[in-house]
Amino acid sequence: MQQLLNGIFIGSIYALFAIGFTLVFGILDRLNLAHPAVFAASAFVGIELVERGGLSLWAALPIVFVFGAVLGLVIERLAFRPLKGRADAHFAGLISSIALAGMLIALLQWRYGPDTRRFPAGSFPETRFEVVGAQVTLAQVVILAVSLTLMVGLTYMVTRTRLGRGMRAVAENPTAARVLGVNVDRITAVTFAISSALGAVAGVLFAINVNTAQLGMGAAIELKGLAVIIVGGMGSLPGALIGGLVLGLAEVFAVQYIGSSWRDVIAFGLLFLILLVRPQGLLGARRVREV
């Protein structure tokens, strides 16, 4: 039971991170590899806000959300918009976002140094609950609540609001959307902003969960994020949620029953299996090829 809950907590962070990934891919058909750098950067910024700014953890979250959104705008402006209309935009977008990620990490190193950082002692509430015989901290409950709220909010926004309708229109056909008066550039920028904001919050939550932030934490979760969006289905928001939870649970149970050194093989075995059996993912739709 304890393992189950742990799996759900870590899985919800994976899901939140992966949703940022999949949002950009689903709507703009681009893989933003600077996303993990946003994840790492926001963890450091979150820690600094608490440590130096003296803010409580919960007050820091909205600020980090905004910070992530701004980073998203920067990423879109520098790494993706200049590539618009290029035949190799797919490859080039991967590389330019990798380059930007490298720069972001370098800036983090400049500001925070290469060492692992932690939240100051006493920033976590000590409250613990007992749920069907398992220990749960208040921090963990908040992680789950924040992740779920953001995911539900995002789904509502994409399916119900005017902005979301614009996003879906751009996803279907950018040219047609532009002709019909949708401001594609603005939608693109907003998509990046939202995606990065979610990645940023995921970064802080992850840092809260393990109480560390490292320069390499983005790279470590990047692969998992990719696995999650494949397992759930590229571009599918509920798919990313389910994929994240599946991966979180699979990892926790793999550590429990097989041994920690084999954890990642489970994740990638799962990924591989899905790609072979159901390339469109659990909830993804198969794209029709056109002649």
Next chain:
Amino acid sequence: MLAQYATTLTFIALGAIFAYSFYAVLIAGQLSLGQAGFASLAAFSAASLAPSGDDVGDVPALLAAVVIGMAVGALAAVVLGLPTMHLRGVFLAIATLGFAEAVRVVLLNQEWTGGAQGLAVPRILTVGTAWTVLAVVAYWFWRMGRSRYGRALEAIREDELAARSMGIDVGRHRLAAFITAGAVAGLYGVLFAYYVRLIAPNDFDFTAAVEGLVTAVVGGSTMFVGPVLGSGFQTMVPEIQRAVGVEAGWIRPFLAGLLLLVVILFLPGGLASLIPRRTRVPSMSGADPVPGLAARRHPAAGETVVSLTGLAKEYGGVHAVRGIDLEIRSGEVVGLIGPNGAGKTTLVNMISGLVPPSSGSATVLGTTIGRTPVHRVAAAGVSRTFQHSKLFNRLSALENVLVGAHLVSRPTFLRRLLWLPSARRDERAALVHAARCLERVGLSDLAGNRASSLSYGDQRRLEIARALASEPSLLILDEPAAGMNHVEAARLSELIRSLARDGLTILFIEHNVGMVLETCTRVVVLDFGEVIASGSPAEIAADPAVIEAYLGTADDEADGRSIADGTLTDPTGAGGAVAAPGAVTNVDPSAAGTLDLPDTTPRNAT
């Protein structure tokens, strides 16, 4: 003096070899990140299995290790490639990445690899050897560039579907490219192992794979020198920074990232795009058949080329095409007309093997449609153009046509590696053939231009030239005259008739009814997925059912004029109502020309 830079130079060579393993698949448009896994498997197997340098001497030991490594790499590529070759784009990238990560974790947990501590390997590789190997690899890809195989890979990168319809077996080519990548990655793994002295599974992680990819893309993934330039760039940037005294830990990665960003944003083809690329256009001499090309024997006039029985296609309950019975005989020029949405394109997609029929049967030039892959249908002698141009955009016009000649030219890659004169002759024959096809559609002057830079009308004609280059027995043209003015359309009509005189069978979709009536020996009219009329142009022009489908009933007679031009969409109400007598008398056979717009008169005059 060289010794001082030996380490740097060796790493440039190693980086370039690794980048070539990415180049090998990027050239075919595949993004794979599994190369680190191949390299890792190769490095550890070679280090464990190869004889020691003390027993057999350094060079034989390295050679044995290289052979083992390349074999292991290639084998791993086959094992990974077979189940994943149907994946595209980022899906393939992530699947291969998953494989590499799985390899890393498995090796990390093995006894024989030394786990995280790694495995000690003697340093045998010298800077000279590294550059020699790099030269061999670069030579391989250089000679591949202008071979039939190399062009086929590029065609697959630009447009897979069009490549298929030119008779290229996409699956086999993609797998071949993947296996090459595996072998080259294996080579890199071994060389790396025999240089750095200690290898650990973590040397071949995600970061390593990304670095290889970045090197290949920065250098340029469409020209064989790209990986070398990329590796030079990636290795030298930190070196130069160190030399000029940039010391702070964060500045170096920051500047490296910045430079990478600048290169990728401002040099779309990578560093290699700084080198001008020339296209050779051969001089034409006479109209004799080109020696060295496989000549196709067309079916004798009157033999059945296409035979359709009860052919139907359904898309989720929508009957795009239903119950089509049709025979096309050799030498015919068949025009396929009908309102938009009548199922014309679906029908030719089925005939060319791109779309399997839902029911019914079709035999085209002896192949059974639905069970035969597209490239085999093409090999049987079917060639086509597309409604929306599907050219190989980043290739020149001439190269596009050369890809079209895939089926009639001989493979030249292996012979080019050996500089055999016969390969040169065959390449030259293909070039002359392609140049003639371009001349036939009037594009000789634009042979060296990129396909994407051509005007719309020229792109349509280039598609026809490309389709012609395969010497088809059945040529299918999907709206070839779209975007052409009436002078160009008249020239196209003349071209089609001259092709028919050469023994080709032609099936073409066109909205320009006047042109169809003028060009074809037979016209087939489709409406709502069914054949509503079939016969000589004169019969069709007089057929009440056709007039009804095209002109509608008396109520929407006013729209009639624009139909011949193809601008009117599905005529509503054409299904039920009966045409008013007046509408029929307006278009009698003798006045077939009245289906045209008034401004087409000059065309009839030419």
